[in-house]
Amino acid sequence: MNSVPWDFFFNPRSMAIVGVSKREDDYVNHYVRTLVEYGFKGKLYLVNPKENEILGFKVYKRVVDIEDEVDLAFLAVPGEAMPSVLEDCGIKGVRAIIAFSSDSDILSASGSRGIGEAIRKAVKRWGFRVIGPNCLGIYRPSSGLCFAHGFPKEPGDVAFLSQSGGHAAAMGWLGASIGLRFSSIVSYGNAADIDLPDLLEYFKEDPETRVIVIYVEGVRDGQRLMRALREITSVKPVIVWKGGVTEEGSKAVATHTLAMAGSWRLWRAALTQCRALIVSSLEEAAYVALTFSLITEKRGYDKVAVVSISGGEAVSAADTCSALGLKLSKLSDETLSELKRIVPRYGSSINNPVDIQLAALDPDTYGEILRVLARDPNVDGLLVLQSMEWPALYRGVEGFYELVDTLCRVRKGEGKPIFTVMQPRLLHTEYVKARDQLLKTKIPVYPTLKLAALSITSLSKYYRPPTLK
Amino acid sequence: MNSVPWDFFFNPRSMAIVGVSKREDDYVNHYVRTLVEYGFKGKLYLVNPKENEILGFKVYKRVVDIEDEVDLAFLAVPGEAMPSVLEDCGIKGVRAIIAFSSDSDILSASGSRGIGEAIRKAVKRWGFRVIGPNCLGIYRPSSGLCFAHGFPKEPGDVAFLSQSGGHAAAMGWLGASIGLRFSSIVSYGNAADIDLPDLLEYFKEDPETRVIVIYVEGVRDGQRLMRALREITSVKPVIVWKGGVTEEGSKAVATHTLAMAGSWRLWRAALTQCRALIVSSLEEAAYVALTFSLITEKRGYDKVAVVSISGGEAVSAADTCSALGLKLSKLSDETLSELKRIVPRYGSSINNPVDIQLAALDPDTYGEILRVLARDPNVDGLLVLQSMEWPALYRGVEGFYELVDTLCRVRKGEGKPIFTVMQPRLLHTEYVKARDQLLKTKIPVYPTLKLAALSITSLSKYYRPPTLK
Numbered sequence: 001m002n003s004v005p006w007d008f009f010f011n012p013r014s015m016a017i018v019g020v021s022k023r024e025d026d027y028v029n030h031y032v033r034t035l036v037e038y039g040f041k042g043k044l045y046l047v048n049p050k051e052n053e054i055l056g057f058k059v060y061k062r063v064v065d066i067e068d069e070v071d072l073a074f075l076a077v078p079g080e081a082m083p084s085v086l087e088d089c090g091i092k093g094v095r096a097i098i099a100f101s102s103d104s105d106i107l108s109a110s111g112s113r114g115i116g117e118a119i120r121k122a123v124k125r126w127g128f129r130v131i132g133p134n135c136l137g138i139y140r141p142s143s144g145l146c147f148a149h150g151f152p153k154e155p156g157d158v159a160f161l162s163q164s165g166g167h168a169a170a171m172g173w174l175g176a177s178i179g180l181r182f183s184s185i186v187s188y189g190n191a192a193d194i195d196l197p198d199l200l201e202y203f204k205e206d207p208e209t210r211v212i213v214i215y216v217e218g219v220r221d222g223q224r225l226m227r228a229l230r231e232i233t234s235v236k237p238v239i240v241w242k243g244g245v246t247e248e249g250s251k252a253v254a255t256h257t258l259a260m261a262g263s264w265r266l267w268r269a270a271l272t273q274c275r276a277l278i279v280s281s282l283e284e285a286a287y288v289a290l291t292f293s294l295i296t297e298k299r300g301y302d303k304v305a306v307v308s309i310s311g312g313e314a315v316s317a318a319d320t321c322s323a324l325g326l327k328l329s330k331l332s333d334e335t336l337s338e339l340k341r342i343v344p345r346y347g348s349s350i351n352n353p354v355d356i357q358l359a360a361l362d363p364d365t366y367g368e369i370l371r372v373l374a375r376d377p378n379v380d381g382l383l384v385l386q387s388m389e390w391p392a393l394y395r396g397v398e399g400f401y402e403l404v405d406t407l408c409r410v411r412k413g414e415g416k417p418i419f420t421v422m423q424p425r426l427l428h429t430e431y432v433k434a435r436d437q438l439l440k441t442k443i444p445v446y447p448t449l450k451l452a453a454l455s456i457t458s459l460s461k462y463y464r465p466p467t468l469k
Numbered sequence: 470m471n472s473v474p475w476d477f478f479f480n481p482r483s484m485a486i487v488g489v490s491k492r493e494d495d496y497v498n499h500y501v502r503t504l505v506e507y508g509f510k511g512k513l514y515l516v517n518p519k520e521n522e523i524l525g526f527k528v529y530k531r532v533v534d535i536e537d538e539v540d541l542a543f544l545a546v547p548g549e550a551m552p553s554v555l556e557d558c559g560i561k562g563v564r565a566i567i568a569f570s571s572d573s574d575i576l577s578a579s580g581s582r583g584i585g586e587a588i589r590k591a592v593k594r595w596g597f598r599v600i601g602p603n604c605l606g607i608y609r610p611s612s613g614l615c616f617a618h619g620f621p622k623e624p625g626d627v628a629f630l631s632q633s634g635g636h637a638a639a640m641g642w643l644g645a646s647i648g649l650r651f652s653s654i655v656s657y658g659n660a661a662d663i664d665l666p667d668l669l670e671y672f673k674e675d676p677e678t679r680v681i682v683i684y685v686e687g688v689r690d691g692q693r694l695m696r697a698l699r700e701i702t703s704v705k706p707v708i709v710w711k712g713g714v715t716e717e718g719s720k721a722v723a724t725h726t727l728a729m730a731g732s733w734r735l736w737r738a739a740l741t742q743c744r745a746l747i748v749s750s751l752e753e754a755a756y757v758a759l760t761f762s763l764i765t766e767k768r769g770y771d772k773v774a775v776v777s778i779s780g781g782e783a784v785s786a787a788d789t790c791s792a793l794g795l796k797l798s799k800l801s802d803e804t805l806s807e808l809k810r811i812v813p814r815y816g817s818s819i820n821n822p823v824d825i826q827l828a829a830l831d832p833d834t835y836g837e838i839l840r841v842l843a844r845d846p847n848v849d850g851l852l853v854l855q856s857m858e859w860p861a862l863y864r865g866v867e868g869f870y871e872l873v874d875t876l877c878r879v880r881k882g883e884g885k886p887i888f889t890v891m892q893p894r895l896l897h898t899e900y901v902k903a904r905d906q907l908l909k910t911k912i913p914v915y916p917t918l919k920l921a922a923l924s925i926t927s928l929s930k931y932y933r934p935p936t937l938k
Contacts, residue, residue, distance in 0.1 A: 025830075025863065025864050027827070027863065030863055134780075148858075148862070149858075149862040149863070150858055150862050150895050162781070163781070164779060164780060164781020164782075164784070165779060165780075165781070166777070166778065166779020166780060166781040166782050167779070167781035167782070167785075168781075169779075169858065169859070170779075170781075170782075170858075170892075170894075173858045173894040173895055174892070174894050176894070176895060177893075177894040177895055215781065217781075217784060243781060243784040243785060243788065244784055244787075244788065245788050245792075246787065246788050246791035246792055247791065248787040248788070248790065248791040248797055249784050249785075249787040249788035249791060251787065251820070252780070252783050252784040252786075252787040252788075252818075252820075252822055252824075253784050255780070255818035255820055255824070256780030256781065256783060256784055256818065256824065257780065280788075281785070281789075281917065281918065281919065282785070283917060308635070309635065310633060310634060310635020310636070310638075310639075311603075311633060311634075311635060311721070311724070311725030311726065312631070312632070312633020312634070312635040312636035312637075312639075312684065312686075312712060312725065313633075313635045313636070313639070314721050314725060315633070315686060315712040315713055315718050315721040315722050315725055316636075316712060316718075316750070316751070317721075318713075318715065318717040318718040318720065318721040319712065319713065319714050319715050319717070319718035319721075319749075320750075321717065322715035322716065322717040322718060323714075323715055328717055349721075349724035349725065351720070351721070351724055353721055355721075355724070355725065358496070361494075389617075389618075389619055389638065389639075389642045390638070393617070393618040393619050394494065394496065394499050394618070395494050423639075423643070424646075425639075425642040425643050425645070425646040426619050426642055426645060426646055428897060448750065448752060449750065450750065
């Protein structure tokens with residue numbers, strides 16, 4: 001197998017878009033406009049045998065007509081046209097191809113999985129490498145590559161490798177809205193040529209990537225995937241979301257990426273053995289990734305102190321942490337006697353979870369309590385249930401922002417990780433402003449207790465695996 | 470035991486607030502302002518031995534000084550003052566009391582659980598009934614009773630009975646933001662006198678309430694709770710969220726409502742036997758309740774047809790439904806051949822989940838597909854993964870609203886339930902507008918697949934229990 005021309009995929013000097021349409025509501029037309037909007041750094045060549053000009057670009061009849069060299073070709077042509085377009089790419093000397101095109105196993109007359117076969121034949125004959133078919137391609141903000149409006153323009157350090165284009169897009173949009181930033185998102189579809197283990201080899205070395213998230217339905221070579229995972233998890237955390245873990249899900253996989261979903265029991269055992277971190281939804285994948293992106297201290301995080309404004313929230317936090325295997329810190333005697341001094345008496349509890357009631361509304365008392373807890377050597381990190389409504393509705397929005405400032409100061413001053421559960425229930429504008437400030441101070445913000453507890457557990461599993469305890 | 474004067478609690482002609490403060494940042498001061506803002510329909514009397522006037526109200530030194538009769542008294546005084554204030558209430562002939570006051574088991578010098586004991590003694594002596602202590606009291610929009618700013622002003626048909634004041638407030642705020650509307654929220658705290666079974670007796674008969682949600686940490690009389698649950702679930706669905714299901718959670722319960730959390734295994738068996746629907750977080754409680762509030766047709770909902778714009782989402786939907794025991798409908802041959810005609814070929818799958826790709830962007834094709842599925846006798850309901858970003862970013866916001874209109878028309882025209890997963894990732898304003906339209910058409914909107922699947926499963930369990938299959 002030829003080595004993959006990664007630079008042509010992720011940092012191409014020129015790119016041909018084959019099968020672009022004049023219609024503004026066409027996906028590929030939008031794709032071109034997205035590339036322009038995101039400042040694609042290479043040259044762009046449009047190809048369509050029936051057009052002369054689209055979006056101000058000269059349109060070539062065939063790839064072979066382009067005068068310049070073509071690093072990367074994006075193919076959006078009907079299945080019937082794929083063999084000849086692939087041949088044109090071969091003749092032209094294109095070495096990297098993204099095959100957007102797809103055919104449906106069920107609805108196509110032949111059911112022959114035609115595009116995949118055409119690609120495999122062409123790869124053998126021409127030596128180029130192909131991502132896809134049935135994929136959206138690559139988002140790489142540092143190169144100005146993007147396949148969907150609304151993705152963040154600034155780059156980050158999380159790579160998302162997704163067999164599903166829909167999930168790839170959803171992750172970009174969810175990321176944009178929760179503060180998750182990406183080095184790349186790769187939608188790799190049916191993986192007729194380049195498969196997940198190939199991609200992992202690239203991202204293991206990619207200096208722009210610190211955290212890797214995967215959505216995978218099936219893989220051709222399981223042994224090779226395990227080898228690749230084992231190698232990569234020794235240097236970077238890998239979060240895996242597997243599609244097709246149930247019988248119904250497997251059936252859906254068979255008509256989606258045409259993959260064999262395989263036994264979830266075997267997958268789970270293999271992933272665990274390779275130290276991959278397992279999640280089971282888009283939200284879980286996104287928030288665990290956000291956590292690894294923000295919390296870079298390599299230490300254990302498995303004993304947390306919980307701070308809440310209400311007893312009920314304290315109980316729920318204890319239940320949720322415990323159910324996910326996260327321990328509540330046993331506070332030191334010194335901490336307990338300090339808290340006894342600071343926390344007002346009524347309705348509160350200084351046991352961990354620390355239910356501080358109205359003290360959570362006064363920035364000074366609040367800061368004092370957080371600092372005492374952060375300094376306890378038995379505490380790995382603080383899980384803070386940050387109420388928005390109590391302070392904002394009872395002391396005004398400024399009162400709420402003062403508490404957010406306090407959290408940020410404690411995070412900076414004490415150097416212990418703080419994890420925050422804060423929900424955008426009312427006051428959406430204020431929520432967004434406060435959340436952005438917390439994220440900038442490396443405090444992850446979760447919408448639910450469960451996402452917070454899962455994220456902290458994942459940190460612990462990765463940075464302090466059981467064998468090292 | 471004296472019968473509970475429910476009308477005095479939920480529709481009082483007069484109410485005394487004992488222990489109100491002049492300070493505007495005090496909770497009880499805010500409580501008074503909230504009552505005024507929400508249009509409390511009775512007369513309001515403020516009591517504080519040290520003040521003459523607060524918020525324009527004359528302030529009485531003691532409850533006995535009030536010239537009028539007092540239906541309900543809200544007590545927010547320090548624990549030490551409780552016995553004498555309770556005695557004043559007795560002398561005055563007050564029959565219904567909400568005890569906001571709390572003392573902490575840990576931090577109080579005696580650890581005597583003083584307020585609870587004082588209440589029990591006073592109940593015996595004076596014959597009045599008490600909700601609390603350690604509670605926020607009652608929100609009953611039809612009577613203008615409210616304990617927190619930001620709650621919805623219009624009433625609904627869901628009652629939330631919460632042992633935790635924090636969760637009671639959080640539910641009101643979450644409800645306000647997701648379209649859930651309440652007949653009542655009762656924060657009943659440590660339940661020194663009135664306990665959950667009493668409340669259930671009231672809400673079984675309450676004509677304003679169709680759906681009941683409970684957050685409970687512990688109960689004094691388990692047998693009585695089971696009897697009450699069995700009776701009430703035969704007429705109204707009851708959704709139960711239990712606090713203290715883990716060892717850590719139980720410990721937190723002991724310092725919160727001072728209850729014995731009990732064995733979760735026993736609780737779970739008892740709840741299931743009583744046909745209560747079990748949930749495990751604020752979000753689950755809220756969305757399952759929203760579902761019962763909107764979907765009033767008493768039929769099975771356990772076979773759904775899933776409609777998605779992407780194969781990855783289809784796979785995730787199949788996995789999630791399957792994991793929660795929800796079956797995907799086997800579509801009839803007629804439906805399949807209709808879909809074959811309508812759904813465009815590329816990348817789609819007409820098996821259930823029905824992955825319709827770009828057809829999900831065209832209102833006419835979309836409507837046709839939804840109608841064909843709704844008419845299939847094998848389909849109990851449609852689970853629609855409604856993309857916002859694809860239509861809005863690629864065809865403009867109007868294109869998105871057209872799809873929402875289409876959903877509403879199919880719901881009205883075909884009379885089959887539609888459940889929608891739609892996420893507020895980008896485009897928050899448009900999201901809120903579309904969601905409100907969907908809710909008005911009795912289409913629940915969920916932020917995650919899991920909440921949708923859990924809600925549909927709960928409908929099925931309640932309306933078509935296993936024994937009737």
